[in-house]
Amino acid sequence: VTEQPVVGLMLGDATGIGPEVCAKVLAQGTARDRARIVVVGDARVLAMGAGDAGLRLDWRAYDNIDQVDWTAPEVPVVDLRNLDPATFARGKSSPEVGRITGETLRYMIEIALEGKLHGVCFAPLNKGALYQGGWKYYDEHQMFAALLRHQGYFGEMNVLDGVWTSRVTSHVGFKEVINLITPERLDNAIRLAYDTVKASGIAQPRIAVAALNPHAGDNGLFGDEEIRLIRPAVERAIGAGIDCDGPFPADAVFLRAFNGRHDAVVAMYHDQSQIAMKLMGFSKGIAVTAGLKTVFTTPAHGTAYDLVGQGKAITGPMENALRMAVTLAAGKLH
Amino acid sequence: VTEQPVVGLMLGDATGIGPEVCAKVLAQGTARDRARIVVVGDARVLAMGAGDAGLRLDWRAYDNIDQVDWTAPEVPVVDLRNLDPATFARGKSSPEVGRITGETLRYMIEIALEGKLHGVCFAPLNKGALYQGGWKYYDEHQMFAALLRHQGYFGEMNVLDGVWTSRVTSHVGFKEVINLITPERLDNAIRLAYDTVKASGIAQPRIAVAALNPHAGDNGLFGDEEIRLIRPAVERAIGAGIDCDGPFPADAVFLRAFNGRHDAVVAMYHDQSQIAMKLMGFSKGIAVTAGLKTVFTTPAHGTAYDLVGQGKAITGPMENALRMAVTLAAGKLH
Numbered sequence: 156v157t158e159q160p161v162v163g164l165m166l167g168d169a170t171g172i173g174p175e176v177c178a179k180v181l182a183q184g185t186a187r188d189r190a191r192i193v194v195v196g197d198a199r200v201l202a203m204g205a206g207d208a209g210l211r212l213d214w215r216a217y218d219n220i221d222q223v224d225w226t227a228p229e230v231p232v233v234d235l236r237n238l239d240p241a242t243f244a245r246g247k248s249s250p251e252v253g254r255i256t257g258e259t260l261r262y263m264i265e266i267a268l269e270g271k272l273h274g275v276c277f278a279p280l281n282k283g284a285l286y287q288g289g290w291k292y293y294d295e296h297q298m299f300a301a302l303l304r305h306q307g308y309f310g311e312m313n314v315l316d317g318v319w320t321s322r323v324t325s326h327v328g329f330k331e332v333i334n335l336i337t338p339e340r341l342d343n344a345i346r347l348a349y350d351t352v353k354a355s356g357i358a359q360p361r362i363a364v365a366a367l368n369p370h371a372g373d374n375g376l377f378g379d380e381e382i383r384l385i386r387p388a389v390e391r392a393i394g395a396g397i398d399c400d401g402p403f404p405a406d407a408v409f410l411r412a413f414n415g416r417h418d419a420v421v422a423m424y425h426d427q428s429q430i431a432m433k434l435m436g437f438s439k440g441i442a443v444t445a446g447l448k449t450v451f452t453t454p455a456h457g458t459a460y461d462l463v464g465q466g467k468a469i470t471g472p473m474e475n476a477l478r479m480a481v482t483l484a485a486g487k488l489h
Numbered sequence: 490v491t492e493q494p495v496v497g498l499m500l501g502d503a504t505g506i507g508p509e510v511c512a513k514v515l516a517q518g519t520a521r522d523r524a525r526i527v528v529v530g531d532a533r534v535l536a537m538g539a540g541d542a543g544l545r546l547d548w549r550a551y552d553n554i555d556q557v558d559w560t561a562p563e564v565p566v567v568d569l570r571n572l573d574p575a576t577f578a579r580g581k582s583s584p585e586v587g588r589i590t591g592e593t594l595r596y597m598i599e600i601a602l603e604g605k606l607h608g609v610c611f612a613p614l615n616k617g618a619l620y621q622g623g624w625k626y627y628d629e630h631q632m633f634a635a636l637l638r639h640q641g642y643f644g645e646m647n648v649l650d651g652v653w654t655s656r657v658t659s660h661v662g663f664k665e666v667i668n669l670i671t672p673e674r675l676d677n678a679i680r681l682a683y684d685t686v687k688a689s690g691i692a693q694p695r696i697a698v699a700a701l702n703p704h705a706g707d708n709g710l711f712g713d714e715e716i717r718l719i720r721p722a723v724e725r726a727i728g729a730g731i732d733c734d735g736p737f738p739a740d741a742v743f744l745r746a747f748n749g750r751h752d753a754v755v756a757m758y759h760d761q762s763q764i765a766m767k768l769m770g771f772s773k774g775i776a777v778t779a780g781l782k783t784v785f786t787t788p789a790h791g792t793a794y795d796l797v798g799q800g801k802a803i804t805g806p807m808e809n810a811l812r813m814a815v816t817l818a819a820g821k822l823h
Binding site: 325326327328329330331332333367368369370372373376377378379380404405406407409410413424425426427429430431432433434435 | 659660661662663664665666667701702703704706707710711712713714738739740741743744747758759760761763764765766767768769
């Protein structure tokens with residue numbers, strides 16, 4: 156028997172559509188042939204999600220992950236008994252639910268640190284509720300890295316229609332970007348994109364690097380960062396055996412990628428990639444926290460408070476996020 | 490009889506699809522009910538275009554625009570006799586054709602300065618050929634402004650699917666952008682967008698202004714230009730009676746506009762608008778040189794050397810460019 160990765164499914168912020176989406180995906184058995192998938196959270200929230208979805212879901216509750224019988228037919232749930240659905244309102248932000256969401260994520264990271272989880276796939280969070288609930292991180296990626304006591308480079312990647320993006324800089328002011336386009340950060344962002352896309356199952360990922368200046372600087376006419384910094388990083392990557400090309404003008408590189416010429420685009424700054432991804436249908440895609448010991452994936456869409464409790468939430472992005480968590484976590488076994 | 494604007498149709502770089510596209514649009518009679526449309530260039534190039542298109546086009550040649558009989562049924566051509574199709578190859582760049590393209594544009598601008606042309610609609614140019622042919626401007630917009638001896642603000646605007654974009658900065662290096670986001674430039678870009686969209690026939694244009702920083706700075710967390718500079722400019726515009734809103738995060742504002750909530754987006758820098766417009770099908774749109782005494786419009790697509798001489802070139806963008814030239818030029822009469 157080939158060893159399978161263990162992937163924890165986290166129900167997201169329970170005020171949103173996460174529990175419903177998770178119940179549907181679990182009922183479909185998505186990726187269950189390739190991984191040991193275990194829900195971690197409150198079993199009553201999962202039951203609520205199954206109720207929202209209008210479906211019957213057989214699960215078995217355990218006190219901790221060591222007790223799970225992986226041969227049992229029911230969906231295993233490590234039942235934290237930390238969130239009673241009778242205690243909060245649906246469809247609106249709750250700092251208390253945010254606090255417990257963070258507790259659940261921390262619990263999952265602790266068992267990951269013990270080697271008992273290889274990946275976490277989480278339904279949509281409410282960043283504001285997490286923050287108000289006492290988890291004072293800028294975003295969940297920072298939180299995961301801190302709780303994993305990660306040192307070094309990591310980053311959010313987005314995946315949409317087979318196109319991956321990574322960013323050399325992210326949540327920093329526009330005027331700081333220029334100082335952060337450094338050889339080390341460029342190398343790290345290209346390497347992160349390459350390693351992650353390769354781990355997703357693309358044998359030889361084709362990486363495109365975006366330019367910083369309009370028209371890629373037009374041979375130095377509008378800025379020389381392409382000549383001084385970006386092209387040398389591309390050449391170092393090629394020297395390291397990576398199929399890497401660029402820098403390409405930012406208004407051309409995403410078209411190239413969505414036309415199938417590249418698997419990933421390394422962007423220089425947040426809006427460069429996010430303008431493109433949002434226009435191309437961002438919320439259909441997924442997000443991956445790349446470069447950490449443990450794999451984290453999530454659908455790119457939000458808690459969709461306007462849809463809560465109606466059974467209408469779509470599952471495609473969550474299915475894709477779960478499949479990606481399984482694939483990337485399997486790569487961590489070798 | 491209501492006075493009609495006089496709009497010059499320029500055949501573009503004759504090595505490309507411009508002559509064919511112009512011949513087709515003239516044969517359709519696009520906008521001829523609303524303007525006096527006159528071709529300015531070499532009648533032999535127009536004949537070549539009609540031949541490419543496989544259609545019969547009746548025109549009458551004149552030595553200069555004063556001689557044109559606007560009541561004649563034929564398409565009037567001010568025949569410059571400056572470019573014999575026997576002297577150049579089709580489908581590739583020619584500095585000599587670029588030189589003559591520039592001469593034709595200069596001629597048109599001279600008669601515009603005499604008040605005899607109100608607008609110019611030009612088929613695709615070859616920027617490289619123009620430059621190599623001795624017209625040492627960065628782009629055609631700079632050339633038009635210089636030849637018109639224009640002082641003050643002007644700028645390229647792009648129009649696609651009813652969404653207009655203008656830019657506070659354009660062909661400058663990324664690191665220069667931050668220094669150019671000034672109150673004066675912001676006011677000018679908003680005003681240019683408002684005036685031009687209004688002149689296009691939208692009675693009360695709804696202008697959205699993009700942010701500079703990711704997440705619009707997140708209340709100053711990643712940069713304060715939204716607070717210090719951009720929001721005050723939006724408020725000044727509102728105070729001046731403009732329906733203006735923002736700043737909106739750059740990864741949301743174009744979605745809002747393409748969903749019909751705004752008529753124009755004022756972008757802070759080149760790639761911010763161009764990433765969005767290129768992904769949404771830029772080449773189907775048109776470009777307008779806004780803020781000059783004379784109106785200039787052109788289809789956003791290029792010379793399409795791979796299509797030359799086959800009769801396959803589409804006319805939609807050129808028709809839209811001509812209609813827009815007529816509409817904007819009519820506004821110059823009042």
